[in-house]
Amino acid sequence: MNEKPLPIIRITYCTQCLWLLRAGWMxxxxxxxxxxxxxxVTLVPGTGGIFTITCNxxxxxxxxxxxxxxxxxxxKQLIRDVIDPERDLGHVDRKAKS
Known part of the structure; x- marks a missing residue:
């Protein structure tokens, strides 16, 4: 079995800035x-105004x-471009093209 591992998303957010809800929503x-x-998809608490999103x-x-x-x-477009560039995001892509 030669399956490619699934992508890992990590959202690091600042606890001092109270960005947990934003990170959770994303x-x-x-x-x-x-x-x-x-x-x-992992939420990682941080400090100092940090808010980063990584994929693998x-x-x-x-x-x-x-x-x-x-x-x-x-x-969604940024993540799609990394994990599956050919994937159609439907209304998200159509909205971006208009």
């Missing part, structure tokens, strides 16, 4: 969209670098 959005195509240790989003937080559609 995790829920990813799990709702990608479901069993993900191996796990590849930095997908960093609040300071990327200027805030991604909306759900952008986040």
């Amino acid at each position: 995790a829920q959005e990813l799990l709702s969209t990608f479901g069993t195509d993900l191996g796990e 240790d590849e930095l997908i989003w960093e609040r300071k670098r990327d200027g805030g937080f991604p909306d759900a559609a952008k986040l």
Whole structure:
């Protein structure tokens, strides 16, 4: 059996900034969209204003670098581009093209 391991998403959020709900919401959005195509989605508490999202240790989003937080559609597109670039995200992709 030569199955590729499923992607691991890690969302690191600042507890001092009270970003747990935002991190949890983003995790829920990813799990709702990608479901069993993900191996796990992990929330990691941090401090100092950190908010990062990684996929298999590849930095997908960093609040300071990327200027805030991604909306759900952008986040789904970024994750899709890493784990399955050919996947159609339906209304998310159609909305982005308009």
